[in-house]
Amino acid sequence: MTTDAKAVNWVYSGESEHADSMEIQTFGFWVYLMSDLVLFAALFVTFAVVGHNYAGGPSGKNLFHLPYLFAETMCLLVSSATYGLTMLAVHRLRKARVLLGLAVTFLLGLGFITMEVHEFYGMIVDGNGPGRSAFLSAFFTLVGTHGSHVSFGLIWMAVLMGQVGAKGLTRPVRSRLMRLSMFWHFLDIVWVGVFSVVYLMGVI
Amino acid sequence: MESAERDSSGASRGSLKTYITGFILSLVLTVIPFGLVMSGRVSWGVMIWGICGAGIVQIFVHLHYFLHLDTSSTARWNVMALVFTLLIMTIFVGGTVWVMYTLNSRMMW
Numbered sequence: 001m002t003t004d005a006k007a008v009n010w011v012y013s014g015e016s017e018h019a020d021s022m023e024i025q026t027f028g029f030w031v032y033l034m035s036d037l038v039l040f041a042a043l044f045v046t047f048a049v050v051g052h053n054y055a056g057g058p059s060g061k062n063l064f065h066l067p068y069l070f071a072e073t074m075c076l077l078v079s080s081a082t083y084g085l086t087m088l089a090v091h092r093l094r095k096a097r098v099l100l101g102l103a104v105t106f107l108l109g110l111g112f113i114t115m116e117v118h119e120f121y122g123m124i125v126d127g128n129g130p131g132r133s134a135f136l137s138a139f140f141t142l143v144g145t146h147g148s149h150v151s152f153g154l155i156w157m158a159v160l161m162g163q164v165g166a167k168g169l170t171r172p173v174r175s176r177l178m179r180l181s182m183f184w185h186f187l188d189i190v191w192v193g194v195f196s197v198v199y200l201m202g203v204i
Numbered sequence: 205m206e207s208a209e210r211d212s213s214g215a216s217r218g219s220l221k222t223y224i225t226g227f228i229l230s231l232v233l234t235v236i237p238f239g240l241v242m243s244g245r246v247s248w249g250v251m252i253w254g255i256c257g258a259g260i261v262q263i264f265v266h267l268h269y270f271l272h273l274d275t276s277s278t279a280r281w282n283v284m285a286l287v288f289t290l291l292i293m294t295i296f297v298g299g300t301v302w303v304m305y306t307l308n309s310r311m312m313w
Contacts, residue, residue, distance in 0.1 A: 023278075030282050034289040041293040048297075049304045070238050077234060081227040084218055084270055091217065185270040189263055192234075196259035200241050204251045 022175045029179045033186045036149075040190050043145055044197060047138040051202075055133035060202025063123060069199050072115040073191065076150075079108035080188040087181050093169050098177075102161045105184070109154050116147045139198060146194055149187050156180055217272055226269025233262040 086101030120140070123129065130140035160180060163173050218226075240246055240254040267273045273283055 027281055027285075031285055034285050037289050038292060041297055045297045045300045048301055066238060066242050070234075073234060073238075077227070077230055080230075080266075080270060081223060084223040084226070085220070088218065088220060088223070182271060185266060188270070189266045192259055192262050192266070195234075196237060196255050200237050200255045201252070204241055204248060204255075 022171070022178075025175060026178060026182070029182060033182060036186070037190075040142075040145070040193070043138075043142040044193060047142050047198060050134040050138050051198075053134035055135075057133040057136065058128055059135065060199065063128060064199050064203050066199070066203065068115070068119070069195060072112055072119075073195050075108045075112040075115065076188055076191050079105045079112070080185055082108065083181050083184050087177065090169060090174055090177050095164065095169055098164055098169065099161060102157055102164070106154060106157050106161070109150055109157070109184075113147060113150055113154065116143070120144070142198065143194060146187065146190055149183075149190075153180065153183055153187060156183070218269065222269050226265055229265045229269070230262055233258045233265065 082101055082105045086098055086105060089097035089101055120143075123136075128136060130137045157180060160173070160176055163176070167173055237251075237255040237258045240251050246254075267286075273279050273286070275283070
């Protein structure tokens with residue numbers, strides 16, 4: 001009830017810079033993340049249903065290289081941790097550290113995406129593209145959707161690095177950094193599902 | 205400093221200690237399933253349970269240490285939205301798997 005009352009106050013007061021607006025924006029973004037979770041769940045269940053239909057083509061055992069995947073996973077996990085440390089610097093208003101943290105996070109995310117694109121490219125060149133079998137269609141859709149989310153997160157991060165540099169750590173910029181942190185940690189959670197269900201269960 | 209501590213949703217936020225704890229736990233929970241599968245010395249059942257168990261625990265570790273979800277009143281609505289989403293997911297993921305994996309026996313008639 002108190003949250004409803006706050007929301008009403010916020011709407012009528014018209015104070016866009018009020019602390020409550022940040023609370024509402026954060027919650028709104030969380031609701032978006034939950035809808036994204038539903039999207040990923042739909043792709044996961046599609047993979048669960050058709051993931052064993054190889055159409056005479058290769059299975060995960062032939063395609064997946066676990067040490068490579070482990071390095072890819074580490075890129076994303078470490079980037080999640082470095083973003084967390086960046087948020088500590090954001091709360092303490094340390095601009096230089098924020099920029100350094102974002103740069104490190106960006107490079108790790110870029111490393112993850114580069115490794116994923118390299119893996120996809122190798123598979124497609126070998127004739128194991130998304131058209132090869134139902135398993136590969138579901139694989140490319142699920143892993144590719146996650147990868148495109150990470151790519152958009154990287155674009156978002158680059159824009160915010162520019163904003164931190166140009167505008168400094170103003171309240172709106174801090175609020176955007178907060179939402180990107182939620183997005184980034186969320187994508188790492190989805191990746192836990194991807195490497196567990198698609199890759200590890202695919203090779204055993 | 206005081207005002208900076210209050211912004212961005214007021215949700216409880218991490219400290220250096222919680223981020224490091226979360227990172228080490230995630231690292232361990234990633235190494236366990238990879239180690240089980242890559243060693244190739246354990247049975248299929250142990251691998252499946254190891255992957256599922258470590259994965260589920262790691263998701264909770266991320267939610268707690270990185271997304272700061274807890275039972276505090278500020279995080280309450282986020283938890284409610286998550287629980288509702290999990291309910292929806294359980295219905296359509298569980299329902300789809302149930303229907304599709306038993307399709308064969310249903311079509312026998």
